[in-house]
Amino acid sequence: QVQLVESGGGVVxxxxxxxxxxAASGFTFSNYAMHWVRQAPGRGLEWVAIxxxxxxxxxxxxSVKGRFTISRDNSKNTLYVQMNSLRAEDTAVYYCARxxxxxxxDYWGQGTLVTVSS
Amino acid sequence: QSALTQPASVSGSPGQSISISCTGxxxxxxxxxxxxxxxxxxxxxxxxxxxxxxxxxxGVSNRFSGxxxxxxxxxxxxxxxxxxxxxxxxxxxxxxxxxxxxxxTKLTVL
Numbered sequence: 001q002v003q004l005v006e007s008g009g010g011v012v013x014x015x016x017x018x019x020x021x022x023a024a025s026g027f028t029f030s031n032y033a034m035h036w037v038r039q040a041p042g043r044g045l046e047w048v049a050i051x052x053x054x055x056x057x058x059x060x061x062x063s064v065k066g067r068f069t070i071s072r073d074n075s076k077n078t079l080y081v082q083m084n085s086l087r088a089e090d091t092a093v094y095y096c097a098r099x100x101x102x103x104x105x106d107y108w109g110q111g112t113l114v115t116v117s118s
Numbered sequence: 119q120s121a122l123t124q125p126a127s128v129s130g131s132p133g134q135s136i137s138i139s140c141t142g143x144x145x146x147x148x149x150x151x152x153x154x155x156x157x158x159x160x161x162x163x164x165x166x167x168x169x170x171x172x173x174x175x176x177g178v179s180n181r182f183s184g185x186x187x188x189x190x191x192x193x194x195x196x197x198x199x200x201x202x203x204x205x206x207x208x209x210x211x212x213x214x215x216x217x218x219x220x221x222x223t224k225l226t227v228l
Contacts, residue, residue, distance in 0.1 A: 035217070037164075044121070045156070045164065045207050047217040059215040095163060102152025103211045104169040111163055 002026040002107040004096050009112030012086055022079040022096030022109055030054070030074040033099035036081045038092035039111070046092070049081065050099060064090075086116045122147065122208055124220035131228045135196040138223045140208030141189060146218055148189035152211035155184055155193045157204045158222075164207065168193060195225075203227045 008020040022034070036048040049060045049070040058070050069082040079096050093113050097105030123141040130136040140147065140155075147153055153171045156164035166175050168184035171191060181202075183194045191210070195202055208220040 037219075044222040045158075045209075045219040047209070047219060050215075050217070061216065097164075100166075101170050101173075102150065102154070103217050104152070104154040104166060104209070105156070105164065106166050106169065106175065108163040108165070 002098065004098065004107060004109035006094060006096055006109045006112040009094065009114045011115045011117060013118055014087060014116055016086055017082070017084045018086060018114060020081045020083070020094055020096075020112060020114070024077045024079065024096075024098075027098070027107075029072075029077040033103075034070075034072060034079045035097040035099050035103070035105055036068075036070060036079075037095045037097055037105065037108075038090075038114075039095070040089075040092040043092075048094070050103065051079070083114070086114075088116050090114065091116045120218070122210060122218050122220035124206075124208060124223045126221070127224045127226065129226040129228055130195075130198045132198055132200060134198050135194060136198060136225065137195075138193045138206055138208075138225070140191040140193070140210075140220050142191075142210055142212075142218065143189055146189075146210040146212035147186065147191050149213065150211045151186070153184065153186060153191040154209045155182075156207045156209070157202075158207065159204050167206075198227055200227050 051070045093111040098107045100106035155168040172184040
């Protein structure tokens, strides 16, 4: 069965960096684009970024452009997001999701919490 | 990149049908048949309920259905059950290669 497991969350000071990982199993990882989606406490879902199946194409939400970098290692079945210059408003649970038809998120991980606070 | 517009809350009694709307623009919902709907139970990850406007993933009850007219998509839940109580989110692919989510709708089963 499809399984996505995020890790790397924690408490970080404003302006610092953090890298999240998402380990995939149960499907051919290299055949699918992958998303990062976040959810601030008590708020709705917010799309962050997507990377194509081969890592060549990447798209970002405006508020994270230039600060976040999505990447993948198909040899390790792992998705990443490098988050730099973190702000308080980046505080959220970060989910990875497999991208299906029309960029739908057809399978989701359980999420990892990132708290940006001094 | 404005979010899609959903009602903050809807409610219904067991056995009734309810619909949740998701309004976008001609650059997203109106231009692509790539609207999805997700159910999120408290403290859990979102679960895909509808994709490509009206398709149900394997395992999702046929009480859930989706449709679209112009810039507005809708999720309909028929035969409402207590376990349907959750937050529901729509999403749509949008021009300039972005993904938009709605603000979410809290469904209460009375």
